[in-house]
Amino acid sequence: MPTRTLPAALLAVALLATTACEVPGSDATVAEPPAASASLAGLPIAPEDTGAHYDRDDWPHWSTVHGTCNAREQALLDQGHGVRADDECRPIAGTWVSAYDGVTVTDPAKLDIDHLVPLAEVARSGRIENGRRVGPRQWSRAERERYANDPDVLVVATARANRSKGDSDPAHWLPERDRCSYALRWVEIKTRYRLSIDQAEHDALAAVMTHCRNGGDR
Numbered sequence: 001m002p003t004r005t006l007p008a009a010l011l012a013v014a015l016l017a018t019t020a021c022e023v024p025g026s027d028a029t030v031a032e033p034p035a036a037s038a039s040l041a042g043l044p045i046a047p048e049d050t051g052a053h054y055d056r057d058d059w060p061h062w063s064t065v066h067g068t069c070n071a072r073e074q075a076l077l078d079q080g081h082g083v084r085a086d087d088e089c090r091p092i093a094g095t096w097v098s099a100y101d102g103v104t105v106t107d108p109a110k111l112d113i114d115h116l117v118p119l120a121e122v123a124r125s126g127r128i129e130n131g132r133r134v135g136p137r138q139w140s141r142a143e144r145e146r147y148a149n150d151p152d153v154l155v156v157a158t159a160r161a162n163r164s165k166g167d168s169d170p171a172h173w174l175p176e177r178d179r180c181s182y183a184l185r186w187v188e189i190k191t192r193y194r195l196s197i198d199q200a201e202h203d204a205l206a207a208v209m210t211h212c213r214n215g216g217d218r
Contacts, residue, residue, distance in 0.1 A: 039187045040205055046196040048124040052137055059119045060141065061148035071149035072113045079156040080108075100161035100175035100182075112162035114155045115148065116182070117189045120167035122147060125195040135195065153189055170208065171200035180212035 062070040069077065069089035076091040077083050083094030091108040098105060105111055117125075126135025136144070147153065165173045175182050183205050190197060197205070 039184075039191050040202070040209060043187065043190055043202070044127050044196045045199055045202050046127065046133070048198050049126050049133060049135070049137070050124060052123045052126070054120045054123040056119060058141070058144060059148040060145040061119075063145060063149045065149060065151070071151070071154065075113050075151065075154040075156055076108050076111065078151065096156050098158040098161055099155050099178060100157045100165070102177050103158050103161075105158060110159065111156055112159045114157045114162045114165065115153050116155050116185055117153065117195075118165075118167040119148060121169055122193070122195060125190065125197070127194055127196045147193060152185075152192075169198075169201045169204075171198075171204040174204075174208070179208050183208040183212070 062072045065071050065074050067089065069085075073085070073089045073091060076094070076096070077085065077089075079099075080091065080094040080096045083091050085091045094106070094108065096105045096108070096111055097103070098111070100114075115122075123136050126133040126137065139147075161175065165175075170183060170186060187205060189195075
């Protein structure tokens with residue numbers, strides 16, 4: 001994983017220089033998604049709540065979302081090609097292209113399902129309202145479950161890429177491909193769930209979006 005000590009602006013430039021930037025194919029907590037072109041400027045900038053308690057078990061995931069399919073299985077069905085599943089909705093064959101590194105995988109057991117904005121990052125990303133921080137610390141269990149199983153948040157990726165990312169934000173990690181889309185989706189998710197970004201995160205996202213807007217590596 002890239003070091004967290006490298007200044008965000010330098011890291012963003014270095015990462016952008018090494019890869020392509022392609023575009024791929026009602027709780028009160030949640031707002032409607034914005035137009036992508038204007039959404040970054042609308043996100044509040046605030047330091048991360050590094051003291052926020054995070055326990056993955058507090059975010060119920062892989063809940064049943066359709067018939068007998070859980071959220072993980074549904075993501076594999078939706079994001080693969082020629083997917084076959086057994087009677088319990090477990091994918092047993094198909095082809096998947098890992099969103100983060102472009103690796104083609106035919107064994108679903110070798111894939112991870114990533115939360116594009118990681119659960120731990122969400123837990124740290126409150127917002128400031130009327131001079132006080134509010135955010136996921138105040139979410140109900142049902143709201144946390146909704147986020148953890150949101151199909152717009154889930155990404156099929158190789159275990160290598162997912163574990164390289166960990167719970168890093170774009171100031172410390174960017175995928176090897178499709179960075180324009182990744183940055184836009186990151187901002188859309190944070191806006192939809194009314195989450196803040198820290199300054200280094202903002203600067204890294206702005207660098208990616210400027211690079212893409214100028215036609216770089218599309």
